[in-house]
Amino acid sequence: MPSSTDEHPTGELAREQAYLDRSRTALAAMRERTLAVDVQGSDPIAAEHLARTLWRRARSLEDDPTTALFFGRLDLDGDHHDEQWYVGRRHVTDDAGDPLVIDWRAPASTAFYRASRTDPMGVVLRRRFGLDRGRITALEDEHLTDRAEQQASSQILAREIERPRVGPMRDIVATIQPEQDLLVRVDDSTTVCIQGAPGTGKTAVGLHRAAWLLYAYRDRLTRQGVLVIGPNASFLEHIGAVLPALGEVQVRHTTIEGLVGEGVRVRATDPAGRGTLKGDARLAEVLRRAVRSAVQAPEDALVVPRGARRWRVPGYEVREIVEELLARDVRYDAARQMLPQRLAHAVLVQMEAAGDSPDDRVQDAVARSTPVRRYADALWPRLDPATVLHRLWSDPAALETAADGILSPAEQAELLWDKAPRTLGAARWTLADAVLLDELADLLSRTPSLGHVMLDEAQDLSPMQLRAVGRRCSTGAATVLGDIAQGTTPWATGSWEESLRHLGKPEGQVTELRRGFRVPAAVIEYAARLLPVMAPGLAAPQSVRDNTGDLDIVAVQADSLWSTAAARVVHLARQPGSIGVIVADGSVAAVSQALLGVGVEHGVLGVDHGDVEHQVDVVPATVAKGLEFDRVVVVEPAAIAEAEPDERTGLRRLYVVLTRAVSGLSVIHARPLPDPLAVQVPPADHRVRG
Numbered sequence: 001m002p003s004s005t006d007e008h009p010t011g012e013l014a015r016e017q018a019y020l021d022r023s024r025t026a027l028a029a030m031r032e033r034t035l036a037v038d039v040q041g042s043d044p045i046a047a048e049h050l051a052r053t054l055w056r057r058a059r060s061l062e063d064d065p066t067t068a069l070f071f072g073r074l075d076l077d078g079d080h081h082d083e084q085w086y087v088g089r090r091h092v093t094d095d096a097g098d099p100l101v102i103d104w105r106a107p108a109s110t111a112f113y114r115a116s117r118t119d120p121m122g123v124v125l126r127r128r129f130g131l132d133r134g135r136i137t138a139l140e141d142e143h144l145t146d147r148a149e150q151q152a153s154s155q156i157l158a159r160e161i162e163r164p165r166v167g168p169m170r171d172i173v174a175t176i177q178p179e180q181d182l183l184v185r186v187d188d189s190t191t192v193c194i195q196g197a198p199g200t201g202k203t204a205v206g207l208h209r210a211a212w213l214l215y216a217y218r219d220r221l222t223r224q225g226v227l228v229i230g231p232n233a234s235f236l237e238h239i240g241a242v243l244p245a246l247g248e249v250q251v252r253h254t255t256i257e258g259l260v261g262e263g264v265r266v267r268a269t270d271p272a273g274r275g276t277l278k279g280d281a282r283l284a285e286v287l288r289r290a291v292r293s294a295v296q297a298p299e300d301a302l303v304v305p306r307g308a309r310r311w312r313v314p315g316y317e318v319r320e321i322v323e324e325l326l327a328r329d330v331r332y333d334a335a336r337q338m339l340p341q342r343l344a345h346a347v348l349v350q351m352e353a354a355g356d357s358p359d360d361r362v363q364d365a366v367a368r369s370t371p372v373r374r375y376a377d378a379l380w381p382r383l384d385p386a387t388v389l390h391r392l393w394s395d396p397a398a399l400e401t402a403a404d405g406i407l408s409p410a411e412q413a414e415l416l417w418d419k420a421p422r423t424l425g426a427a428r429w430t431l432a433d434a435v436l437l438d439e440l441a442d443l444l445s446r447t448p449s450l451g452h453v454m455l456d457e458a459q460d461l462s463p464m465q466l467r468a469v470g471r472r473c474s475t476g477a478a479t480v481l482g483d484i485a486q487g488t489t490p491w492a493t494g495s496w497e498e499s500l501r502h503l504g505k506p507e508g509q510v511t512e513l514r515r516g517f518r519v520p521a522a523v524i525e526y527a528a529r530l531l532p533v534m535a536p537g538l539a540a541p542q543s544v545r546d547n548t549g550d551l552d553i554v555a556v557q558a559d560s561l562w563s564t565a566a567a568r569v570v571h572l573a574r575q576p577g578s579i580g581v582i583v584a585d586g587s588v589a590a591v592s593q594a595l596l597g598v599g600v601e602h603g604v605l606g607v608d609h610g611d612v613e614h615q616v617d618v619v620p621a622t623v624a625k626g627l628e629f630d631r632v633v634v635v636e637p638a639a640i641a642e643a644e645p646d647e648r649t650g651l652r653r654l655y656v657v658l659t660r661a662v663s664g665l666s667v668i669h670a671r672p673l674p675d676p677l678a679v680q681v682p683p684a685d686h687r688v689r690g
């Protein structure tokens with residue numbers, strides 16, 4: 001058995017506490033040294049840059065007395081000659097520059113997460129520290145090379161996983177599991193795609209991966225940027241504190257709307273069929289054709305008067321120039337910039353043939369001359385994305401030219417506006433339109449690539465949305481996270497290979513996480529009854545939680561639905577821990593009113609944005625994805641399922657909603673439960689009333 005605190009002499013605990021105190025003092029000294037650096041210099045810009053860098057460094061060196069500077073220790077053997085490493089959130093060095101604590105992301109820390117009895121990685125002792133408000137309260141040792149010691153699960157780890165959830169998501173540096181660590185530390189050029197059932201730690205892995213990448217490839221990724229994309233604002237608030245807690249404050253977090261919606265006001269929604277069609281990858285070719293069709297074939301020769309002479313480039317020669325530019329893989333605007341130079345070059349060739357010897361300056365002057373610019377503008381007109389899309393959706397002939405052979409006449413009819421807005425400003429763009437406008441913008445001029453993109457809940461993205469994300473990491477890599485069983489959009493993906501293709505990363509490696517950290521067994525078994533119907537072939541996670549969880553199914557009369565829900569919340573709120581009350585979007589007002597009626601202050605997710613933190617949040621079902629609460633109350637599952645356009649999506653939404661609970665789930669219903677949940681086979685060891 002690994003030894004625990006009880007077997008350690010108190011002296012050992014005191015020695016470790018003394019080491020922690022010494023590390024704290026060293027950290028304070030590091031901060032003082034940073035603050036003492038004199039930034040005065042001859043170059044004010046360099047001085048300002050240095051001042052900013054030092055300010056950030058000083059901030060990152062601030063000590064948080066409520067967390068410990070380290071959570072583990074490794075004693076190494078063999079070639080490493082009894083080295084000892086303390087593993088923590090950040091490096092701490094003493095005055096001589098020798099390490100007291102190493103960053104969890106340093107290569108030497110890998111063994112803390114991965115060493116095992118079968119592969120000890122040179123580790124003779126792995127020690128975990130139990131901590132309470134920054135003080136060491138327990139030790140747990142594993143002697144990995146001691147054959148007599150039996151393997152047992154770590155109590156410190158179990159306690160950390162069971163710790164009640166309050167407030168936003170927290171980091172998991174102290175307890176990253178081996179299979180998670182393998183994914184966190186995949187090199188920066190590899191795109192990884194992680195499929196995993198609810199609560200298997202996909203988001204946690206993605207965020208820790210972002211932090212690790214920024215550590216391992218700091219220069220490049222700080223320059224090029226790392227972006228986190230999540231499903232909605234509530235989700236971003238939920239996860240937003242994790243990277244700053246790991247010292248990474250420069251990572252932008254956004255939604256798909258935020259990504260593509262800059263400069264576009266999304267004011268309408270598409271019906272499911274049209275939205276799916278607009279998200280179809282075939283639209284990429286339609287848009288490409290629409291843009292290229294703006295380029296005109298020359299009708300007349302180009303005539304350039306210069307001094308007493310008039311130079312003439314015949315139409316067929318101009319056509320060759322245009323065709324050559326179209327055949328090259330350059331963006332529309334870049335080719336548009338090149339055309340006057342190419343035309344001027346053709347003029348220069350004639351000048352030389354006539355015995356002149358013009359130099360480069362003459363070519364520039366000809367390219368900038370009014371006749372050449374006018375001629376080039378007419379052939380290769382200035383375009384903007386909104387004008388192109390406005391024309392496609394309002395002009396059947398233009399759409400037919402672009403979509404012929406790609407979209408059927410019925411599909412084309414589906415895309416046309418019923419009533420075309422008279423002006424561009426009056427256009428009521430949808431989110432799917434914004435994604436198409438983004439594609440058009442990229443056809444005109446290349447979207448700059450970031451260093452790395454972390455895409456969460458990726459199963460819900462349409463092919464065109466995936467292309468928009470892919471553009472943002474065309475020269476970098478992506479971390480793609482999701483669960484096919486939780487796909488709730490009409491265009492949700494059925495295969496990760498396909499998603500990776502649309503993302504432009506077909507070589508991405510798909511892996512699966514199977515162990516569930518959030519949802520206790522009773523709850524996951526209940527929710528998993530939906531899987532065979534709405535995601536055949538996908539398995540529920542194996543819950544690693546010690547707590548099997550509470551499950552209550554309560555059937556009531558329709559007229560007491562909301563009062564029962566409110567009473568349940570009052571009862572649950574007597575214990576610490578967050579409570580999520582999840583209802584169909586249309587029932588938010590009803591449940592909110594019932595809660596206020598019994599004096600329960602609460603937030604409403606998706607409406608207020610977390611400026612006040614509440615123990616109780618009302619959660620519209622469509623906002624619940626990716627979130628978690630200590631206890632969850634789901635009211636009227638049939639209404640939640642019914643609010644979706646089809647049965648499969650309805651059951652998937654329900655699956656998402658039922659898998660948000662960390663400790664307990666109460667289901668309160670007046671209407672019959674959807675079929676797979678109605679089966680009365682309660683798991684033997686859990687409470688089910690109904």
Ligand SMILES: Nc1ncnc2c1ncn2[C@@H]1O[C@H](COP(=O)(O)OP(=O)(O)OP(=O)(O)O)[C@@H](O)[C@H]1O
Nearest residue numbers: 172175176177198199200201202203204517518626
């Ligand atoms: N190794 C770990 N140690 C402790 N807690 C963990 C670990 N891995 C995951 N968790 C916790 O489990 C919970 C679920 O993790 P996370 O939200 O990342 O799962 P997910 O797979 O993204 O879930 P969903 O599909 O529902 O969005 C979180 O509270 C997370 O902190």
